[in-house]
Amino acid sequence: MRILVTNDDGIYAEGIYKLACALEKLGEVWVVAPDRQRSATGHAITMHHPLRAEKVKLLHTSFQAWSVNGTPTDCVKLAVEALMDHKPDIVFSGINKGPNLGTDVLYSGTVSAAIEGAILGIPAVAVSLADYQNVCYDYAAEFCTLLADKVINHSLPPDTLLNVNIPNTTKEKIKGVKITTLGVRKYKNSFIERIDPRGQIYYWLGGEIVDHENGEGTDIHSIQNQYISITPIHFDLTKFDLIDQLHQWNIQKA
Amino acid sequence: MRILVTNDDGIYAEGIYKLACALEKLGEVWVVAPDRQRSATGHAITMHHPLRAEKVKLLHTSFQAWSVNGTPTDCVKLAVEALMDHKPDIVFSGINKGPNLGTDVLYSGTVSAAIEGAILGIPAVAVSLADYQNVCYDYAAEFCTLLADKVINHSLPPDTLLNVNIPNTTKEKIKGVKITTLGVRKYKNSFIERIDPRGQIYYWLGGEIVDHENGEGTDIHSIQNQYISITPIHFDLTKFDLIDQLHQWNIQKA
Numbered sequence: 035m036r037i038l039v040t041n042d043d044g045i046y047a048e049g050i051y052k053l054a055c056a057l058e059k060l061g062e063v064w065v066v067a068p069d070r071q072r073s074a075t076g077h078a079i080t081m082h083h084p085l086r087a088e089k090v091k092l093l094h095t096s097f098q099a100w101s102v103n104g105t106p107t108d109c110v111k112l113a114v115e116a117l118m119d120h121k122p123d124i125v126f127s128g129i130n131k132g133p134n135l136g137t138d139v140l141y142s143g144t145v146s147a148a149i150e151g152a153i154l155g156i157p158a159v160a161v162s163l164a165d166y167q168n169v170c171y172d173y174a175a176e177f178c179t180l181l182a183d184k185v186i187n188h189s190l191p192p193d194t195l196l197n198v199n200i201p202n203t204t205k206e207k208i209k210g211v212k213i214t215t216l217g218v219r220k221y222k223n224s225f226i227e228r229i230d231p232r233g234q235i236y237y238w239l240g241g242e243i244v245d246h247e248n249g250e251g252t253d254i255h256s257i258q259n260q261y262i263s264i265t266p267i268h269f270d271l272t273k274f275d276l277i278d279q280l281h282q283w284n285i286q287k288a
Numbered sequence: 289m290r291i292l293v294t295n296d297d298g299i300y301a302e303g304i305y306k307l308a309c310a311l312e313k314l315g316e317v318w319v320v321a322p323d324r325q326r327s328a329t330g331h332a333i334t335m336h337h338p339l340r341a342e343k344v345k346l347l348h349t350s351f352q353a354w355s356v357n358g359t360p361t362d363c364v365k366l367a368v369e370a371l372m373d374h375k376p377d378i379v380f381s382g383i384n385k386g387p388n389l390g391t392d393v394l395y396s397g398t399v400s401a402a403i404e405g406a407i408l409g410i411p412a413v414a415v416s417l418a419d420y421q422n423v424c425y426d427y428a429a430e431f432c433t434l435l436a437d438k439v440i441n442h443s444l445p446p447d448t449l450l451n452v453n454i455p456n457t458t459k460e461k462i463k464g465v466k467i468t469t470l471g472v473r474k475y476k477n478s479f480i481e482r483i484d485p486r487g488q489i490y491y492w493l494g495g496e497i498v499d500h501e502n503g504e505g506t507d508i509h510s511i512q513n514q515y516i517s518i519t520p521i522h523f524d525l526t527k528f529d530l531i532d533q534l535h536q537w538n539i540q541k542a
Contacts, residue, residue: 073335074335075329076331076332076400077330078330078395079328079330080328080493081327081328082325082327082328084492085479085492086488086490087489087491107330111478111479112479115477115478115479116478140331140400140407140525146394149394153474176542177541181539184537188537194530196534208541210540213531215531216524216525216526224365224369225365225366225369227370228338239334239335239365262541266527266534267526269391270470271394271521272521273520273521273522276445276522277469280450280518283438283442285434285467286465287431287462287464287465288431
């Protein structure tokens with residue numbers, strides 16, 4: 035089995051290191067990841083400047099590792115279509131530092147890298163540790179090996195992937211695994227206004243989370259209750275049940 | 289009516305100028321757009337450096353215009369949550385130079401800006417002119433005024449938006465309007481490898497379009513046949529019909 039590993043926290047992040055080392059037990063690991071922190075890049079791709087891939091050596095590892103001056107989506111595209119001599123059997127993106135839940139998956143570089151895997155026809159999994167402080171990736175990495183095995187054995191339908199969030203705690207304290215839907219995560223007071231030393235206004239994106247309508251069954255509810263959440267995702271944004279209604283609008287060309 | 293207009297080609301692009309001028313007939317226009325070309329940024333947001341918004345004057349216009357050093361998504365967030373004193377009634381993103389069809393909407397800054405409008409609870413429309421050469425935005429801009437009227441009168445359900453692609457031709461040559469689904473747009477030979485003057489490899493993202501399974505009813509088919517395509521879109525990526533199947537995988541925490 036050949037496993038492509040990427041992330042959006044950058045190739046030297048702890049989460050990708052732990053993930054790649056764990057997955058090495060299952061097969062041949064290739065790490066192809068951004069040269070620096072590229073979180074919140076969504077599904078951005080690099081069209082307006084060229085990409086470079088530098089072969090690097092991650093300490094105490096023997097797998098191939100490439101550092102790319104692009105986004106997580108670029109990394110998956112470049113790995114599959116230029117760097118690797120044949121397609122990986124599975125793509126793992128992560129382990130992200132911080133959750134990727136609900137509406138936030140749209141902004142997530144971690145999830146977008148896995149979406150790109152699915153677009154390229156490869157089973158893909160995005161994995162996030164649901165915390166920013168005192169993070170410990172050990173159990174999350176172990177869980178990924180179990181999940182990789184399940185994905186390879188059962189296979190995913192075309193154009194789908196899994197978005198996984200794992201509580202930042204020990205195996206004993208995790209209550210179990212839930213198959214979930216994406217919840218709704220919105221923010222209020224998103225911008226913090228400041229004045230620079232030259233009297234000019236600037237804005238920091240901040241914001242307090244407003245989680246609502248996130249009952250049982252959502253990824254947000256699962257994480258809040260110390261369960262691992264696994265949400266099946268696809269990337270066809272068509273809102274099929276609105277098509278009939280739009281026909282009734284009777285939109286003409288003039 | 290208050291209309292927020294943004295894009296991903298940058299505030300000085302012709303498409304946004306034509307769109308804003310056309311929509312001014314319907315109400316108060318605010319233009320809040322990236323300070324430069326930001327296409328293919330997907331749903332990226334700017335978290336790691338602060339944003340600045342500079343008030344600018346677009347020639348021969350009287351509406352408010354702000355140039356923002358961020359992504360299209362940043363522009364919508366910042367406009368609604370910091371720059372405007374009350375929410376717009378509708379968000380228009382475009383008119384993009386080039387189509388945003390099928391799978392490509394995932395990479396599109398134009399579409400992502402409209403998605404952000406929908407996330408913020410505002411009816412939103414992304415508009416693209418389906419060509420890169422000899423572009424003429426006149427009819428597309430006129431069509432946007434008709435469509436804005438329809439959207440305001442009928443209203444869109446929560447968390448949905450419209451993705452519109454318009455053939456680059458005259459009103460007479462356009463055959464009509466189709467309500468569509470997103471087609472499938474994939475690429476082959478995506479990377480062009482080159483060698484720099486110092487002997488180092490670099491890669492340009494290129495690629496030839498492979499459109500398949502794009503029969504009648506898809507946005508790609510409509511544009512190929514000189515119809516305007518209007519695709520209803522949502523942003524809940526949950527693949528609901530895979531949930532039962534995943535339960536049967538019996539994934540345990542260890």
